[in-house]
Amino acid sequence: MELIFIGILLIVIVAIFLLAMIIKGTGLTKTEEHIKSLINSARDVEEVEDKYTEAYEIVMEFGDLLAAEKNLEQYYGVKDIYDRVEEFRAENNQAVEQKPATLKVVK
Secondary structure (H helix, E strand, O other), X not given: OHHHHHHHHHHHHHHHHHHHHHHHOOOOOHHHHHHHHHHHHHHHHHHHHHHHHHHHHHHHHHHHHHOOOOHXXXXXXXXXXXXXXXXXXXXXXXXXXXXXXXXXXXX
16 A cells, blocks of 8 residues: 555656756657646736736725825825836736936926
């Protein structure tokens, strides 16, 4: 019984190493590339769903904040939301293009 358990354990360990080599490997065969693309696409879908969920939570919290009646609460809440949006952009490598401020003299 112990030998069967040890054999199954070794087979599982070898399978894990093979999957790790396929995911991290470079010169792969067509079959290995297909397996790698399946694994990576499943991982990418989960990451995208997590990002959408986080963005949705930020927007919904912003909507709730704007419905608040106290101006001071809205002010500090908007500052917090802005910080969260900046973090979200930094995590997702989204650069924000900011034009330099131009001041006009009005006479």
